[in-house]
Amino acid sequence: MSRPKGMAERDPRAGFRTERRYCGASVPQGLLKAARKSGQLNLSGRNLSEVPQCVWRINVDIPEEANENLSFSATERWWEQTDLAKLILSNNKLQSLTDDLRLLPALTVLDVHDNQLTSLPSAIRELENLQKLNVSHNKLKVLPEEITNLRNLKGLYLQHNELTCVPEGFEQLFNLEDLDLSNNCLRTIPASFSSLSSLVRLNLSSNQLKSLPAEISGMKRLKHLDCNSNLLETIPPELAGMESLESLYLRRNKLRFLPEFPSCKLLKELHVGENQIEMLGAEHLKHLNSILVLDLRDNKLKSVPDEITLLQSLERLDLSNNDISSLPYSLGKLHLKFLALEGNPLRTIRREIINKGTQEVLKYLRSKIQDDGPSQSDSFIETAMTLPSESRVNVHAIITLKMLDYSDKQTTLIPDEVFDAAKCNIITSINFSKNQLSEIPKRIVELKEMVSDVNLSFNKFSFISSEVCLLKKLTFLDLRNNFLNSLPEEMESLIQLQTINLSFNRFKILPEVLYCIPTLETILISNNQIGYVDPQKMKTMKNLITLDLQNNDLLQIPPELGNCVNLRTLLLDGNPFRVPRAAILMKGTAAILEYLRDRIPT
Structure with a gap:
């Protein structure tokens, strides 16, 4: 037990004479005794106008019970009990x-x-x-x-x-x-x-x-x-x-x-x-x-x-x-x-x-x-063009928002007229979500020098073709709610990718190519069938801050994952592992990582 130098040397039996004088009824002796064992003392709501000396000196003074009985059991030896x-x-x-x-x-x-x-x-x-x-x-x-x-x-x-x-x-x-x-x-x-x-x-x-x-x-x-x-x-x-x-x-x-x-x-x-x-x-x-x-x-x-x-x-x-x-x-x-x-x-x-x-x-x-x-909004008519399919692309979004938006059409392909409408304009975002697409539109490569955000969620992709891998400036990629179980190795070329959303797909392991993209900061891959992640490769991802693995098939969490100290958000709920228990998960990422580190075999 730590104590300031010189205290015990000056008066080795100080506590025998002083503890009762220091503490009144506001701090019962039983509470102090329990605090020496637990390291915790709760004096909330006791109407205290000052902190009793025995509280400040709880690590220093010999407890009063020592004056009455110097033969302590193994569990009561005060000199072995914990500091507050x-x-x-x-x-x-x-x-x-x-x-x-x-x-x-x-x-x-x-x-x-x-x-x-x-x-x-x-x-x-x-x-x-x-x-x-x-x-x-x-x-x-x-x-x-x-x-x-x-x-x-x-x-x-x-x-x-x-x-x-x-x-x-x-x-x-x-x-x-x-x-x-x-x-x-x-x-x-x-x-x-x-x-x-x-x-x-x-x-x-x-x-x-x-x-x-x-x-x-x-x-x-x-x-x-x-x-x-x-x-x-x-x-x-x-x-x-x-x-x-x-x-x-x-x-x-x-x-x-x-x-x-x-x-x-x-x-x-x-x-x-x-x-x-x-x-x-x-x-x-x-x-x-x-x-x-x-x-x-x-x-x-x-x-x-x-x-x-x-x-x-x-x-x-x-x-x-x-x-x-x-x-x-x-x-x-x-x-x-x-x-x-x-x-x-x-x-x-x-x-x-x-x-x-x-x-x-x-x-x-x-x-x-x-x-x-078509007449629902005059302002919309002025900024929209009608395609042969009777669908419309918002030209205002292209010019003002730099976005190519053809979402929620339930279409199986993106008409050429959509890409034609984007010609001679700067496009930084693409939103083809909520359609019935099973293949990446090949003409997406025409925008490879500009596009940084791509949303392909809520479609029917079972594989990702090389067209996406050519979008060198891509920082944000949303592929959730598809039928994917793998990613192409060519995605390693996306050297600016920061966020990828793969939730609600069919992955059984974390795609190997993700470990090879050093710029990744956020991986969202909840609601899949993932049974394993490689903690050694994960540790090399120095920029990874958020990893969402909720609702997968993880039977165990490798303790070495605790070495991924850069993680600020690690979500593991909804997996069938037994440890860490829910009480640890509720304490947050720092507590989870600390728990895992403590269990790394030496």
């Missing part, structure tokens, strides 16, 4: 912590939320093993610079205090994964925050921020960013380069324009309600390929563009309390689970239809597409 690692002092009346905090150097968790602390002691710098610090719901006005010494800190919770700034050197907390600074008085965020390279969750809501530093885009692993309830008028364009971002909250700000997100291919939730946004254009939607939730309530929108159909993954759309008078009938093509329209001056949909709920509204809109045919 977890201390919970929440929901008390503490106004300060003393420098005696340094007597607990083994602490990994310190929780003092809901007290009356106005400061933290400088001795906190000596808690070098601390991984979680919760000082939320106190009265802190400043943080001590010494807090930047806590290099092992993973979770720091400072919400509901009175902070106006963060100390210099905060970026030294390079292991920090979860940081909550919400409900403070912050006016700025230092650019040095970009060095928090491990950060996954950042909560800056309910402050007084008027801007965000462009450098925030340096947080390459950030998944969740909450900036609700600030004074933001614009969002730095660099934010669009945060490739790992999955949810972004910008409610209750002063935004007049919806940001564009060309690189945020994993963005699933975008909340921009309660702003002053007046326009929603195709350019704002074209990159939201993975969006599930779009919250636009309480803005000043007057219309919704036809290009809303680009959001094929969208499940929840909130348009309530805007100035929208009509909806595009194409909205009915989306597979929405929730659509909110209340508080708009809609004139094209009867109130009784809206009152029946989402599915009735979508059904009505779809029926109008069929009823009105």
Whole structure:
């Protein structure tokens, strides 16, 4: 058991005389005894106005029971019992912590939320093993610079205090994964925050921020960013380069324009309600390929563009309390689970239809597409051309969005007229999803010098031909919901590919060629029949951040997979293996990898 040098030498029987004096009824002896065995002490909600000395000295003093009986059983020998690692002092009346905090150097968790602390002691710098610090719901006005010494800190919770700034050197907390600074008085965020390279969750809501530093885009692993309830008028364009971002909250700000997100291919939730946004254009939607939730309530929108159909993954759309008078009938093509329209001056949909709920509204809109045919929207006619097959390609999407979109036609081949329409235009995205294609259109190679995104999902491909392998600038490839069981070796030539979606196919092993594409950052291959992954080859994929193996046939997880320390998201639910157990999976990727590493044979 660790203890500060000199303590025991000065008074080897100090605890015999002092422990009862240090501790009153607020800390029962039985609780201290249990804490020495478990390494955990919970003193939450005990009306404490100060921390009893016996708590600070629990690693130092000899326990009182030693004074009464010096013959200990093997399980009760106090000198073999563990140092305190977890201390919970929440929901008390503490106004300060003393420098005696340094007597607990083994602490990994310190929780003092809901007290009356106005400061933290400088001795906190000596808690070098601390991984979680919760000082939320106190009265802190400043943080001590010494807090930047806590290099092992993973979770720091400072919400509901009175902070106006963060100390210099905060970026030294390079292991920090979860940081909550919400409900403070912050006016700025230092650019040095970009060095928090491990950060996954950042909560800056309910402050007084008027801007965000462009450098925030340096947080390459950030998944969740909450900036609700600030004074933001614009969002730095660099934010669009945060490739790992999955949810972004910008409610209750002063935004007049919806940001564009060309690189945020994993963005699933975008909340921009309660702003002053007046326009929603195709350019704002074209990159939201993975969006599930779009919250636009309480803005000043007057219309919704036809290009809303680009959001094929969208499940929840909130348009309530805007100035929208009509909806595009194409909205009915989306597979929405929730659509909110209340508080708009809609004139094209009867109130009784809206009152029946989402599915009735979508059904009505779809029926109008069929009823009105080519005349459903004048603006659409002006930007569309009719093909002999009676299908139409949106020329507006080609010119404005740089997208060749011929999706949801249930066709077995792509007409030549579609590729002809793309001539003399720059095309960066192709969307041929939701058709009946069994072969890659050969003319796709005509766009090989430009295309970076290709969506071929929901078709009938049983193999991938070499045409795709010629798209050298490809960064995003969606092949989900097909009949694939292999990929061609030629895909190794896709030297810029970052994301590939192979979910809902028939793969039995992870395709070998994927190990040979060093730029891959995201592999989504859930709902297949995969029984094995090669952990040694996986370790060579230095850029791989996300690996989704849910709902496959993995009977065991190789412990060596724990060496893939670059992974930030490893999803394994729905496989028939017995270990790791569900309790480990629920703790997240870091816990899974640590569990696996501990089981690597030496």
